[in-house]
Amino acid sequence: MDVTVTLTVNGVARTVTTDPERPLLDVLREDLHLTGTKYGCGDGRCGACTVLMEGKPIRSCVTPVSLADKKGITTIEGLAEGRSLHxxxxxxxxxxxxxxxxxxxxxxxxxxxxxxxxxxxxxxxxxxxxxxxxxxxxxxxxxxxxxxxxxxxxxx
Amino acid sequence: MTEKLSTRNIAAEASKPSTATGEELTISRRTFVQTLGAGLLITVTDTLSWGQRRGGRGGGGGGSTPVVARLHLNEDGTISVMSGKVEEGQGARTELSQAAAEELRVPFERIRIVMADTDFVPDDGGTSGSRTTPYNVPPMRQAAATARELLTRFAAQQWQVEAGTLQVRDGTITHRATNRKLTYADLAKSKEIAEAFQQPIESDIALTAVSDWKVMGASIRRSNWRDLVTGAHLFPSDIVRPNMLYGRVLRPPSYRATLESIDLSAAKAMKDVVVVQEGEFVGFVAPSQFRATQALEAAAKTATWKTVKGPSSRTIHVYLKQRARMPAPAEKGFADAAKTLNATYTLAYIQHVPMETRAGIAQWNDGKLTVWAGVDNPPSAQRALAQMFDLPAERVRVIVPDMGGGFGGKHAAPAGQEAARLAKAVGRPVCVHWTRAEEFTWAYFRPAAVIECRGALDAEGKPVGWDFVNINAGGAAVDAPYNIPNKRVQSVGSDSPLAQGAYRCLAATGNNFARESFIDELAFAAGADPLEFRLAHLANDRIRAVLETVARHFNWSQRKKKVTPELGVGLACGTEKNSVVAACVEVGIDRKRGEIKVHEVCEAFECGPILNPANLTSQVQGCIIMSLGGALSEEIQFENGRILNANFGGYRVPRFRDVPKVDVHLVPKDDIPAAGGGETPIIAVAPAIGNAVFAATGVRLRSMPMRGEALRQA
The missing domain is CATH 1.10.150.120 ([2Fe-2S]-binding domain)
Structure with a gap:
């Protein structure tokens, strides 16, 4: 059963209606078109999918999107401020x-x-x-x- | 204004390093012009066959390749250059751009390189074998130098002066005496130049001497570097096409298993899922990877398979040896020897494990197939797809955006083939991106091997006989670069139960491991220092030079005196792909715990003139650390064709914690042609570790990976 998840990605509120078990990684890449976050292993062992949730590093490939509900997510696309890199x-x-x-x-x-x-x-x-x-x-x-x-x- | 140009035009868009999404087949002239620049548009659209034109062996430039196939002047003063090579982190993008900039006499930033798009670039073969530097950089330089000559000649004609009186700097041709100037940008629209660029590239044209290099030889960074830190770069697996779906493919549980039955009804009943079944090929297409995976799993649990028994990772070496055509032992040099030694070395199957697993995105339009894929041989992938769908090659286009690693493991594009099959069946673009478990299981392996070594010493401890047979892994670096009067080296085939193929430096890693370990065994038997023994018998002065260099930097003679049972030093050297390498290592050993810890690797490497020192340093450092995995921990475990450790938990690759002190010494040698540097630096470390373990413990480890547990038992 799909659920509606609201998450703030790189400072922008996003709403996604999807399967709650879907990995946050897939939602970022497929639904929000933020492909800077990478699939590397799917079981949290390689770190390629790392994003920050409420400032803490998480493996988005093993994080169901429902856990990101009402959370702030920072991806690689959100680090720079304008042309000015982190x-x-x-x-x-x-x-x-x-x-x-x-x-x-x-x-x-x-x-x-x-x-x-x-x-x-x-x-x-x-x-x-x-x-x-x-x-x-x-x-x-x-x-x-x-x-x-x-x-x-x-x-x- | 919109016009229907040939489909090649989207190649330009798609081949831009970081925005490879492409546009629809009808693109605006503006998009096209932005991409390739406005100059020589006529030439571009008229020369429809470049994409199919073979550049020559490994990408030649001579013969009939016209300048326009490689090079294109743009009105903004930039120059587009074309190469069939793939960028996978090794630095080809930068190196080829440097080559063009150098000979055109323009700054590096002026070069726009289009790579690895079969509609758009010459067929330069695959990106492998360290061939870009020796076989593709020279044609790029020749193309650029020919263009510069043609432009200079044209200016001379215009001004009625001798071409020799003109100077070319920063993309500007100048006649000083009369203060006349013409820029490449000025000439971008010239019909005469467009015509002149139809001439073949001059393969014997004079190239800039190493001592005069300004752009080549500099530590310049990749042009799309910034996009890698912002996430903007689109790797093959990041490509999204309009209306694209995601596909998963049913895999057997083990090698050579065949499908007996499967119940697809549950998968077919799932919302938005399309099941594609063509014989044993069963695919699941859905709007998300997650849904496609659910459908796959629902079907897979109903499948029954006929499996085939086979060897395991524990029995593989006996299995391979039994199936090898073993030659009779060599006799010459052995009969009268004072001492003879035999040893058997073995190698496990290992995976390349590129961070980006195989990916393919396929789209069909009017019977033409376009595939974006992570593959290091685009023309070969194009031919395979054409054959698969019974199409002429020109109806298939393969595009390779800069991809996430390969290491010799991406010669083919199976994910692209799967995506093409599914896309054809569902009538929409499809992305197939292999999971890590699929990559670990179904990507081909670096071959397992048995290497039989025999050596003979005379009464003075000189090597007089050498008999070296590699079973199953291949002949790269199988020769022993030592003066040994009776030498026989051989590589024989066997019957690999798993799919096997190329790996960074091919069999050279295994052959070097066995040879340099066995040379140490001979040195020990002769009572000689491993360094002295090698220097006394080496038959290659370039190896000798790097060996002396590394021994000096490592302070070999002092440090070998400090060896204890817990602390060993070892060295090794070798040559492959026309480059030479030597390494010294220090290892710490904990026999109680069965642990080998590499503390330090000091390596000297020489590959002729250095095209880009920073990039070469990265390649050498990367090779050294990558080699620690094969040396100490990486091994595919399998039984009856089933892969048992298809994940990062069971298959240990080097991580931050494994990184020793690494000391790299690049040795430039400017009087020979440049050789590639992305492979050979991997071959010397494993034997040096084995030799260090022996120096400390007296135990000779003859299997890669070398397991510390063996020391516990010993």
């Missing part, structure tokens, strides 16, 4: 922290969440926070550098 996005560009770029959305959102909690993370804290995000180009070294660079930017 410091984490800037840092990824400056470090060249992407190869194919498919994991990048999830990496950036996980990093944003990390830096909200820990503005000056140690290397261990970066590894712990990011370990659920897989990059198969194995660009982990530059991603770590980008997170450190973003932390510097955000503290300034």
């Amino acid at each position: 410091p984490v996005q800037e840092a990824f560009l400056e470090e060249g922290a992407m190869q194919c770029g498919y994991c990048t959305s999830g990496m950036i959102l996980s990093a944003v969440a990390l830096l909200q909690n820990k503005p000056n993370p140690t290397d261990d804290e970066i590894v712990t926070a990011m370990n659920g995000n897989i990059c198969r180009c194995n660009g982990y070294i530059k991603i770590k550098s980008a997170i450190r660079r973003a932390a510097d930017k955000m503290r300034r």
Whole structure:
């Protein structure tokens, strides 16, 4: 039985009538045409689908859309303000922290969440926070550098 | 104004790196002009056959390929260039743009590259084998240099001066003496140039010397870089067509299983679901992936299958060896040897596991098929689709937006074929995006292998016999780059129970693992230091150079003295695809827990002149860390054709926590042609780890992945 879910995505109220068990990921991609959030595994183990719900990182592929009812969701499309990129996005560009770029959305959102909690993370804290995000180009070294660079930017 | 142009025109729209949604078949002239620019429109629309024209082996530029097939001047001063190569994170987009910019004498930002659209670009073959750099960059440079020459000659003619007196800089041709100037933008509308660009690309034209490179050799970033951090880039799986539906396909539970019966009534009764059955092919189409999956699951639980017994991941190596045409052992060099050694090395099947699983979006219009797919060989995918639907190739168009990884695993486009079949049946565009479990199970595997090694030493500890047989994985880097008087290397086939195919650097990883481990075994038997033994017998000076480089940076001679049972160092080297690599590693070992932890990898790599240092560094770092998976943890587990670990929980790929200290040394060598750098850096790490484990523990691990548990038992 379909239900109507109201969620605020990147600051905009959206209403979707759909199966309550459908993954938030599918609703974002198929119904709201926000394809920046990626399918990677469907069981929450790779982090490609990471979005922020009420500021906290969640795996949208294992989050039924009904759980997002009346919640605020931030996707990769909602990070920049106009032409002005979020410091984490800037840092990824400056470090060249992407190869194919498919994991990048999830990496950036996980990093944003990390830096909200820990503005000056140690290397261990970066590894712990990011370990659920897989990059198969194995660009982990530059991603770590980008997170450190973003932390510097955000503290300034 | 709207006009009916040939369907190729939407290629331009669709091939823009980040907005690959395309428009309807009738597009406005404005859209077209925005995309390719206004210049030389006549040439573009008249030359209908470029998409089908083969660029030559791996994308040649010589022969009959006209300049216009590669290059197009736009009125705004930008230049569109065409390549059949696919961007999958390895950097082809940037490298090919750099090549064109360099020879055209324009800044990098002036180049607009159109890639991997069979209606629109020359047939450059597949994107694999590290071939873009040696086989596709030169034709792009030749095309750009030929264009520059033609433009310069044209200006000289106009001004009645010698072409040699003209200068070309920043897209402007200048005659200094008379202060006359002509820009590429000025010439974009010229009919004479349009005609001149019909001339073949000059394959013997002089190219810019490495020492004069301004754009090539620089750490320039991909032009669509920003779209990757904003989510704006559309990967193949992000393509949405008007009225598009989502499709799922019924899969057998195991390899070679055949469908006996299925009850489709529940699926058919579901709202908005269309079931497509053609023999054993059963697909489910719905307005959402979720609904299509529900229909699939409802039907799948009613299916009965005839399964086939087969080997398991535990018995696979015996199975492969039994089915191999094994040669008799080599005798030369062994009969009079002071010492002989035998060892058997093995490799597991592994998956490529690109972050973006296979995806295909298919749309039929008036009997013409367009497929957007994540595939590294668009022309081959086009031919397969044409054959499947009995169409001439020109009625099939394959477009590959920059995709989410491949690593040799996306040579074909099965999801595109499935989407095309379903789209044809339902009369609407269909997207098929494989699940991770499908990708783990039905994408082909890096072959499992058995590698039999025999070696002989004389009384002085010099290697005098070498007999090396790879079973099932292939012949890449099967040779031993050492001076050994009696050497036999061979690759023999077997009968793989699972679908297998290419993987980053092919069999070179396995062959290098076995060879460089076994060379260490010979060095140990000869009582020699592993570095000294290699330097004494290496037959390749480029390998020698990187090995010496890495040993120096790693401080090999000091660190090997500090080896303990808990801390080992090892090294290895090799060559493949005309590049050379050497690595030193340090590992920590916890025998109680059965753990091997790689602390540090120091690697030196040389692939000729370096086209883009930042990109090459990413490739080398990526290869090193990717190789840790195959070395230590990645293994497909299966039994009777059933894949048992088709998820990230059961199949361990490297994560942040696994990343060691990585120290990369790119060694430039400017007196040879550039070779590709995205593969060979993967081959040296696994044997170096095995050698380090041996140095610490005296236990030789001969299977990839090398499991720490083996040390616990040992």
